[in-house]
Amino acid sequence: MTAQTTSRTFNIDTVANAEATPGQALPWAELGLKENEYRRVEEILGRRPTAAELAMYSVMWSEHCSYKSSKVHLRQFGEKVTEAMKEHLLVGIGENAGVVDIGDGWAVTFKVESHNHPSFVEPYQGAATGVGGIVRDIISMGARPVAVMDPLRFGAIDHPDTARLVHGIVAGIGGYGNSLGLPNIGGEVVFDAVYQGNPLVNALAVGVLRHEDIRLANASGAGNRVVLFGARTGGDGIGGASVLASESFDSSKPSKRPAVQVGDPFAEKVLIECCLELFKASVVEGIQDLGAAGISCATSELASNGDGGMHVELTNVLLRDPSLTPGEILMSESQERMMAVVTPENVAAFEAIMDTWAVEYSWLGEVTDTGRLIIEWDGEKIVDVDPRIVAHEGPVYERPYHRPVWLDGVQADAFTASPAAERPADLREAVLDLMASPNMCAKNWVTDQFDRYVQGNTALAMPDDAGVVRVDEETGLGIAISTDANGRYSYLNPYEGARLALAEAYRNVATSGAEPLAVTDCLNFGSPEDPEVMWQFAETVRGLADACQELGVPVTGGNVSLYNQTGGVAIHPTPVVGVLGVFDDVARRTPSGWREDGQAIYLLGT
Amino acid sequence: MPRIVVDVMPKPEILDPQGKAIAGALPRIGLTGFAGVRQGKRFELTVDGDVTEEILEQARHAATTLLSNPVIEDVTRVEVIEEDGQ
Amino acid sequence: MPRIVVDVMPKPEILDPQGKAIAGALPRIGLTGFAGVRQGKRFELTVDGDVTEEILEQARHAATTLLSNPVIEDVTRVEVIEEDGQ
Amino acid sequence: MGGPQPATAGADRALDGVRVGVVTFPGSLDDRDAVRAVRLAGGSAVQLWHGDHDLQGVDAVIIPGGFSYGDYLRAGAISRFAPLMEQITAAASGGANALPVLGICNGFQVLTEAHLLPGSMIKNNSLHFICRDQRLRVENAGTFWTADYADGEEIVVPLKNQDGQFVADNRTLDELEGEGRVVFRYVDGNPNGSRRDIAGISNIAGNVVGLMPHPEHAVEAGFGPDSSARGDVGVRGGTDGLGIFTSVLKKLVG
């Protein structure tokens, strides 16, 4: 199955055109760029950007892709790492996901990511594609995904909109994860009114690989071919960017651009198997999944992590919607796609594997030694950029922050300080209330909708505090993972809240019997433009980085999700922390709970 | 009993994985005459007595609130059908 | 492009859990005019050129072999529709 | 596909000679688990590809669970047209020497779509995906796949699906009951609305068996259900499903 290309003639905005029409107005503000950012683009290019370049810069320099507000703080995760902590790290922060050595030649890669906003708009598909995205991150490291987890936060359980979100999100996570054959080995369900208009859907995936199978997202070796494979490119996720339709000057009205993405778990399952075959046959040099910012991100990251440049013919992209303009194709977030770099000798072998799995692919171009990312449309140059600047040298902000003025009042309002603490009758009521809280009750109404058995390696899952899966069937070598966060603690004291989240996840892994090795995190916060939120964020990162150093476990990767707020009111700062541990033999795992009569009970710790 | 039919189809611009899977299977069983397939839903609501304008209005309301998800689907028809008719 | 519509409904004697759930939900949103609901499927097969008798025959074949399972479902319609028509 | 397959310690040489094919379709999920179950039972597993035309001379076939082709249309609807299914259908209907075939979950759905077994599966009456440890009664220990159990014996194996409600018309149901072709029945509560609590059935000859629950996930202590019908076994100790796989191996070595 080869690509039949769609060659359409737009009156496209070429580099030559941009040079000739310096005064042409572009919708940079609508695309989310700030004026200073747009001016910087002009300065870097020495001319105005083309419509396609504008599309690329706007998505790559968005908060989501560039970490422009969080970068200055996240550095601490690297700075506070000691040599000893790096002992088990094969790949650290910066790649799609970190890779941890677990011995015997085995390695593990894991990461947690958010899909909060899409899940509020369309709960089922938003949650489903959240799982799909994190799983592709894991595949692109060269690993076979072996399990997923899903830390969730919802609004008040009795709010009229909560049922829509809970049932849609839980069904979406199950619908996608179950269809991929990935056991769901744990997660969280928390209800709190602060998440009403902004539920948190974080998804964690973990994969295993042999050391020699690690793949990185880089495009090296001039002459190597660049291929896009998997689903076709549609207008998914570029609803808000329809301003770019103005780049097409043909008379036909552009069709609607869906802001929501619909997942196709079957396509992703086939993609997983197909990629694993590619890895086994050693036919890809570099590989990258397509997520946010789609082809813009994949081409610029692959090129910038490589040693040269890249040349791409965009009309070769297989489209689901033939009316897409070049800029839209570059921004599209269609799911279930991957991009790879293949040497010319391996092209035939690559195509044979695609054909076995009936996966569509198209050769887009090749790696060059120019140091430039050149994208053409029907032979006309529409993008000519330095990929490093697009991918890695976006704006960085030192956002102002200060301790919230309300915090002292909130901290003083403690239960122990209230007269209620002295009245046993009320205390009893408080305990009963706690036990009846939806946050404390059994979660099997959720977990029974997830497959925990598939792959046959699940040694612990719900209701245990950590999920445990076997990696090596012969030796019993395996891993444990737990994710934890407490938004209320973090609201009261973000520094301590982050430390406590790490400590809880660490304890859960340790009590299962595993040795904690590494950390991933998903930092869910309100707007970074609010100095009080920014302070919460800064304190959280400081707390987590300090606690990691004290416990001797490095952060290997994660995700920052900002702007989680409704009507100016931010969610509680919610740093979801995942800890990975290793077992020499999962037969030694210890389940939670008491299982036999007559056993003695001890309380350890302070 | 009279029935009201409600047809719901995935929006044209939205990916339809079900239709895609079928479109892929048709040629494998020798049916090569089709360029694409979309799979939607068809609901039949039975009415106990006559289909009044009020009941038809209820059906329209059900179609857009309960029977379809306006984010990804379109209601393409709400119509009374005769017995055994289409 | 012309389309062929294939409607598939659960057989009347087969319990339809989705239809039942909808029938239960309608009164809860105040829609009490309906005696029952059945949920079926609607397929739209697009044809590249003209709909010949041969292609229509392919659609009928697809309807009974792939698109429906005769144990639980009936094909209630295989029909060409005009653009934007029903 | 598939990892290394070390011989099971103390494997019975004779059983080792039995070759059980496990079919992989695009979207199959529990294929590697079925391979493991065959190996743990002492047999040799052979991986089969849906698009091939060759059964590689296997002695029995397992169609595993999963969501073949996404199960978007109807579970099993597209898979049944796979080239290999033609070979399986022909071999399974071959009279006295008919090929033993087991369909688990999606595999059961494929077998009904291929008309090797009657009836069909519709959505669970809860409309949800259900994953739980399920107690079953073996109603017929006379089939190729249940000979290691006793009639009426109870077992606990995981159930996990969303289209698991078995339906057929009353005549077919009466026939199945009358001919002893109800092989497994749900006990302690019907999880999905299946007619007459039916969890699994066979063809007349007893070589073709389909069931919704997953015996391949109850074959290894430490990775199965928390309980067993044979007594309390502790955390994930349940291995009640192993008998399905040993049954066919022993039957085939005679």
Ligand SMILES: Nc1ncnc2c1ncn2[C@@H]1O[C@H](COP(=O)(O)OP(=O)(O)O)[C@@H](O)[C@H]1O
């Ligand atoms: N959204 C979810 N997805 C998967 N597993 C979950 C989810 N929520 C809770 N669980 C699992 O259910 C069990 C009980 O959860 P919970 O009551 O939150 O436990 P605890 O209070 O001990 O942290 C745990 O094994 C947890 O991993």
